[in-house]
Amino acid sequence: MNFTAYNTIVVKEIYRFLRIWPQTLLPPAISTALYFLIFGKLIGDRIGTISGASYMDYIVPGVILMSVINQSYSNVVSSFYSTKFQHNIEELLVAPVSNVVILAGYITGGILRGLLVGFVVAFIAMLFSEVVVQNVSIALLIALMTATMFSLAGFINAQLAESFDAISLIPNFVLTPLSYLGGVFYSVSMLPSVWQIISMGNPILYMVNAFRFGFIGVTDVDIQLAFMMTGGFIVVMTIFSLFLLHKGTGLKQ
Amino acid sequence: MNALSISQLRKVYSNGFEALKGIDLDVEEGDFFALLGPNGAGKSTAIGIISSLVNETSGSVTIFGHDLQKHRNQAKSCLGLVPQEVNFNQFDTVKNILLNQAGYYGMSRKLASARTEHCLKQMDLWDKRDTISRRLSGGMKRRVMIARAMVHAPKLLILDEPTAGVDIEIRRSMWAMMQDVNQQGTTIILTTHYLEEAESLCRNIAIIDQGRIVENSSMSQLLARLQVEHFVLDLAEALITPPDLEGYQIELVSPKVMSVAVPKTKGLNQLFNYLTQHNIQVLSLKNKTNRLEQLFMDLVQAKTSRVE
Numbered sequence: 001m002n003f004t005a006y007n008t009i010v011v012k013e014i015y016r017f018l019r020i021w022p023q024t025l026l027p028p029a030i031s032t033a034l035y036f037l038i039f040g041k042l043i044g045d046r047i048g049t050i051s052g053a054s055y056m057d058y059i060v061p062g063v064i065l066m067s068v069i070n071q072s073y074s075n076v077v078s079s080f081y082s083t084k085f086q087h088n089i090e091e092l093l094v095a096p097v098s099n100v101v102i103l104a105g106y107i108t109g110g111i112l113r114g115l116l117v118g119f120v121v122a123f124i125a126m127l128f129s130e131v132v133v134q135n136v137s138i139a140l141l142i143a144l145m146t147a148t149m150f151s152l153a154g155f156i157n158a159q160l161a162e163s164f165d166a167i168s169l170i171p172n173f174v175l176t177p178l179s180y181l182g183g184v185f186y187s188v189s190m191l192p193s194v195w196q197i198i199s200m201g202n203p204i205l206y207m208v209n210a211f212r213f214g215f216i217g218v219t220d221v222d223i224q225l226a227f228m229m230t231g232g233f234i235v236v237m238t239i240f241s242l243f244l245l246h247k248g249t250g251l252k253q
Numbered sequence: 254m255n256a257l258s259i260s261q262l263r264k265v266y267s268n269g270f271e272a273l274k275g276i277d278l279d280v281e282e283g284d285f286f287a288l289l290g291p292n293g294a295g296k297s298t299a300i301g302i303i304s305s306l307v308n309e310t311s312g313s314v315t316i317f318g319h320d321l322q323k324h325r326n327q328a329k330s331c332l333g334l335v336p337q338e339v340n341f342n343q344f345d346t347v348k349n350i351l352l353n354q355a356g357y358y359g360m361s362r363k364l365a366s367a368r369t370e371h372c373l374k375q376m377d378l379w380d381k382r383d384t385i386s387r388r389l390s391g392g393m394k395r396r397v398m399i400a401r402a403m404v405h406a407p408k409l410l411i412l413d414e415p416t417a418g419v420d421i422e423i424r425r426s427m428w429a430m431m432q433d434v435n436q437q438g439t440t441i442i443l444t445t446h447y448l449e450e451a452e453s454l455c456r457n458i459a460i461i462d463q464g465r466i467v468e469n470s471s472m473s474q475l476l477a478r479l480q481v482e483h484f485v486l487d488l489a490e491a492l493i494t495p496p497d498l499e500g501y502q503i504e505l506v507s508p509k510v511m512s513v514a515v516p517k518t519k520g521l522n523q524l525f526n527y528l529t530q531h532n533i534q535v536l537s538l539k540n541k542t543n544r545l546e547q548l549f550m551d552l553v554q555a556k557t558s559r560v561e
Binding site: 012095 | 266301304305306307308325326327329330332334336338340341342343352353354356357358359360361401
């Protein structure tokens with residue numbers, strides 16, 4: 001494996017998202033601060049507790065993970081699609097860089113941005129909440145797996161996309177609804193039974209709940225199932241990404 | 254050893270267009286080789302396959318003995334590509350573009366830095382190393398692409414129309430640079446629409462048309478086939494009718510400009526003797542078309558008319 005090429009891609013990706021920090025790091029910090037202020041403080045105080053946790057403490061993990069999802073996804077989809085659009089991808093295709101290294105490099109970039117923003121949002125959350133993380137390992141592991149999964153989703157979207165419109169369709173019409181309906185701001189047990197069943201088909205619900213379990217020890221779903229489901233998605237999406245790279249879909253004629 | 258061997262290379266695009274119809278081509282190590290052809294002939298497809306940017310339908314490509322399918326990484330390590338269009342990150346600095354490319358080829362940071370400095374100095378771009386690349390002129394961008402292709406010291410360098418759209422001064426400096434790189438041992442394959450460029454730089458040539466190689470020989474052998482050369486003569490005084498000299502086809506382009514088709518068997522002495530005897534003073538003489546251009550048109554047109 002060409003580790004130098006892997007390092008080069010990762011360093012390039014880190015440099016890219018740090019260079020444009022007003023676009024990558026600042027907006028999630030501002031929007032999540034507003035979530036905590038409006039939903040957590042102003043409205044949350046009137047809601048009371050959910051599963052024994054204050055509403056502010058209840059939404060903190062979901063808001064952090066929602067940022068991880070959005071940032072890891074958007075980092076890879078925008079970076080890889082721009083690389084494809086500007087034909088910079090040819091620099092990698094011409095060089096002795098394997099598909100595994102290309103994929104690993106971009107996914108690592110997405111994971112790092114997702115986790116970095118996650119830490120920024122967690123820091124902001126600490127200004128509004130005094131929540132103490134109960135199981136750091138579970139919280140970190142599910143955050144890492146979630147960032148990996150959505151980085152892969154961004155990579156697949158970027159490969160298949162043929163226009164800038166196509167890379168905004170998934171975030172707008174799939175990712176955002178699934179995130180908001182994934183139990184970030186509520187417990188799935190509060191929904192009517194039909195919607196509870198429908199919600200169980202939303203993978204983000206499992207990740208949010210697993211992360212919340214790591215944070216405050218509260219969950220609506222089986223934690224093992226959440227890890228297995230996320231792991232399963234990662235495996236399937238990795239294989240599909242490598243298949244697309246091997247075929248040269250969207251990259252080669 | 255051949256720097257490049259192509260065998261029965263075929264490419265059919267998804268729309269059914271057959272861009273390459275089973276071409277065979279060998280390029281010797283150290284050669285300066287011209288790959289010419291009209292637009293849409295299949296040159297870019299062939300280069301795309303050699304550089305792993307296009308998937309072949311069938312056939313094989315071997316670069317310095319490494320089969321591109323079986324030993325892809327070894328084959329790729331031998332190759333440097335300068336594409337037609339600017340394809341580097343225009344928001345990155347010149348230096349970073351080269352450092353990243355060196356990284357993709359597995360070079361350590363120390364070696365990459367040294368090679369970057371060497372290549373940028375060779376391309377006269379060292380003082381632009383920290384410039385954001387989109388701020389460079391067109392000619393400089395082309396030189397950045399050459400420097401980038403050279404950073405891992407490839408044994409085979411493919412230049413796909415490297416001088417397209419650059420002014421004559423830069424073009425000539427790029428010619429000198431390409432000759433220098435070739436003299437240092439790098440095999441070069443050049444595609445260009447400037448046939449005088451191919452004629453003056455390349456030792457061997459292949460002409461591709463409609464997906465087939467229609468000519469593959471040394472430049473000198475090809476030029477030797479030229480039976481008639483066309484010259485344009487500027488005259489001191491106007492003529493009313495063109496001179497009538499047996500064996501030569503003479504036309505007046507304007508009263509003071511004469512076009513002459515000179516058969517190789519006749520030469521120029523007889524023509525000038527005749528003009529001198531008839532008090533026709535010639536001020537200057539030049540080739541009407543580049544010699545290679547004339548042959549190129551003959552070969553491509555002959556092929557087209559055969560197909561029709």
